[in-house]
Amino acid sequence: METYLLFYNGEWQKPVSGDFYEIISPTTGEPVSKAAYGDEEDAKRAVDSAADAFKKWANLPAKNRAEIMTKTYHLMMENSDELARTISVEMGKPIKEARGEVSIAAEYLLWNAEEAKRIYGETIPASVPNKRLKVIRQPVGPAAAILPWNFPLSMVTRKIGPALAAGCTVVIKPASQTPGSAAKLVKLLDEAGMPKGVVNLVTGNTNKIVDTLLFDERIKKITFTGSTEVGKILLRKAAEQVKRVSMELGGHAPFIVFDDADLEAAAEGAIASKFRNTGQTCVCANRIYVQSSVMDKFLEILKEKTESLKVGDSLDENTQISALVNKAAVKKVQKHVYDALEKGARLITGGERCTVPNFEKGNFYKPTILAGVDERMLVTFEETFGPVAPVLGFETEEEVINKANNTNYGLAAYFYTKDLARAHRVSEALEYGIVGINDPVPTTVQAPFGGVKESGMGREGGHHGVEEFLETKFISIGLY
Ligand code: NAP
Numbered sequence: 001m002e003t004y005l006l007f008y009n010g011e012w013q014k015p016v017s018g019d020f021y022e023i024i025s026p027t028t029g030e031p032v033s034k035a036a037y038g039d040e041e042d043a044k045r046a047v048d049s050a051a052d053a054f055k056k057w058a059n060l061p062a063k064n065r066a067e068i069m070t071k072t073y074h075l076m077m078e079n080s081d082e083l084a085r086t087i088s089v090e091m092g093k094p095i096k097e098a099r100g101e102v103s104i105a106a107e108y109l110l111w112n113a114e115e116a117k118r119i120y121g122e123t124i125p126a127s128v129p130n131k132r133l134k135v136i137r138q139p140v141g142p143a144a145a146i147l148p149w150n151f152p153l154s155m156v157t158r159k160i161g162p163a164l165a166a167g168c169t170v171v172i173k174p175a176s177q178t179p180g181s182a183a184k185l186v187k188l189l190d191e192a193g194m195p196k197g198v199v200n201l202v203t204g205n206t207n208k209i210v211d212t213l214l215f216d217e218r219i220k221k222i223t224f225t226g227s228t229e230v231g232k233i234l235l236r237k238a239a240e241q242v243k244r245v246s247m248e249l250g251g252h253a254p255f256i257v258f259d260d261a262d263l264e265a266a267a268e269g270a271i272a273s274k275f276r277n278t279g280q281t282c283v284c285a286n287r288i289y290v291q292s293s294v295m296d297k298f299l300e301i302l303k304e305k306t307e308s309l310k311v312g313d314s315l316d317e318n319t320q321i322s323a324l325v326n327k328a329a330v331k332k333v334q335k336h337v338y339d340a341l342e343k344g345a346r347l348i349t350g351g352e353r354c355t356v357p358n359f360e361k362g363n364f365y366k367p368t369i370l371a372g373v374d375e376r377m378l379v380t381f382e383e384t385f386g387p388v389a390p391v392l393g394f395e396t397e398e399e400v401i402n403k404a405n406n407t408n409y410g411l412a413a414y415f416y417t418k419d420l421a422r423a424h425r426v427s428e429a430l431e432y433g434i435v436g437i438n439d440p441v442p443t444t445v446q447a448p449f450g451g452v453k454e455s456g457m458g459r460e461g462g463h464h465g466v467e468e469f470l471e472t473k474f475i476s477i478g479l480y
Pocket of ligand 1: 149173175226230250281282283383411450451455
């Protein structure tokens with residue numbers, strides 16, 4: 001069984017407590033690895049390390065920072081199989097998807113390595129002849145990255161890529177369930193020549209570690225991905241020091257199928273959006289709105305495609321749906337399905353747990369479609385985070401836009417249409433940070449990712465991601 005230590009001052013470190021905890025596989029129900037159970041003292045040491053390294057890293061020419069990041073990109077691609085396997089074993093992602101995650105994770109380093117060289121300032125015309133006005137961009141300072149388990153590697157590089165590009169040092173706090181791929185990434189960064197203290201890793205007692213990061217004045221920026229509930233707790237605490245924050249929080253994505261859409265493509269898109277990562281993504285379709293005139297036809301296609309999805313061990317190359325992250329996740333899915341059925345939804349397929357031969361302790365749930373769903377049901381306003389596709393009907397464009405926007409979340413929204421005017425109208429009317437038109441997987445390294453309303457603040461990806469780790473300084477020069 002692999003054991004993951006802490007990393008600071010450029011070295012792997014045992015936790016002060018001497019304790020370790022086990023990570024339980026979602027598919028086998030057995031321990032798969034162990035990680036250090038650090039606490040506030042370990043977190044403080046990691047902050048010491050990041051603070052000590054900051055000035056030197058910030059002053060290293062962007063070209064040199066970029067070289068180390070690019071080298072890490074290549075090392076990640078060379079070690080893709082091992083990284084993917086670690087993701088899959090720890091949190092149950094189907095192995096093909098896990099490989100995809102490794103690729104995009106590596107791409108975040110490569111893209112940001114290039115962005116590091118393009119952090120430009122400005123000169124501004126002054127109102128008087130004897131002044132010169134300039135604006136420079138500087139790294140915000142040591143940053144702390146707090147991560148979720150559902151994309152345990154790509155969320156790390158989506159944060160540390162722009163941070164390192166900007167000249168910030170980082171302390172990474174992975175989700176307790178998924179320390180492995182983050183630890184392996186740190187090993188590769190070290191191999192690529194990352195100077196001591198620039199990247200640090202702590203695992204263990206979540207509250208103590210996160211509070212240490214939040215309340216240490218040397219940490220100038222908190223970048224968090226996780227639930228809205230926890231995001232709000234962190235925001236309140238960060239307010240104490242008016243700390244810079246980026247929040248990538250929960251979502252409740254509408255997925256709209258208009259009657260002029262290519263129904264085959266729309267159903268394929270709904271499958272990709274809903275069932276990727278076994279329904280455990282922040283951008284997954286949570287409410288599938290279908291125009292009434294095409295409802296029956298759409299449901300027929302969706303049912304056929306859903307029933308052909310292969311449920312199995314996450315390491316099996318053919319698996320499309322695997323185990324949910326833990327038993328609590330299965331309970332939540334069951335609760336949402338029972339609630340919908342009790343309130344009058346129709347079960348089209350699935351609707352129960354299932355077992356996979358040789359993986360009897362796994363957290364498997366059948367891919368499920370619910371039709372006749374309405375807004376009283378939990379599935380329409382809470383994140384289900386599982387393989388459940390709730391389908392709702394609508395009559396008009398105006399009605400569906402109002403329904404789609406009727407939520408506190410605002411991360412991703414999708415719609416299918418062939419009407420160009422409608423494509424413009426609806427994409428502008430949807431109150432979301434990301435809109436996919438005939439595109440169920442819009443996320444890409446060069447574009448901004450992030451939400452509005454209670455889905456968060458700040459953007460990751462593209463040049464927008466680097467902005468989050470930069471301060472803007474105005475310098476006014478009098479010429480005498
Ligand atoms: P989570 O429970 O909010 O946890 C996220 C991180 O916060 C973990 O490292 C967790 O540590 C830590 N944490 C939990 N409770 C805390 C507390 N009271 N104080 C301080 N830190 C705390 O979220 P999750 O279950 O890992 O991830 C799923 C959620 O993330 C979903 O809501 C999903 O929509 C969202 N998400 C959003 C995006 C995006 O880009 N917008 C991307 C992926 C996921 P432990 O692991 O030790 O609990």
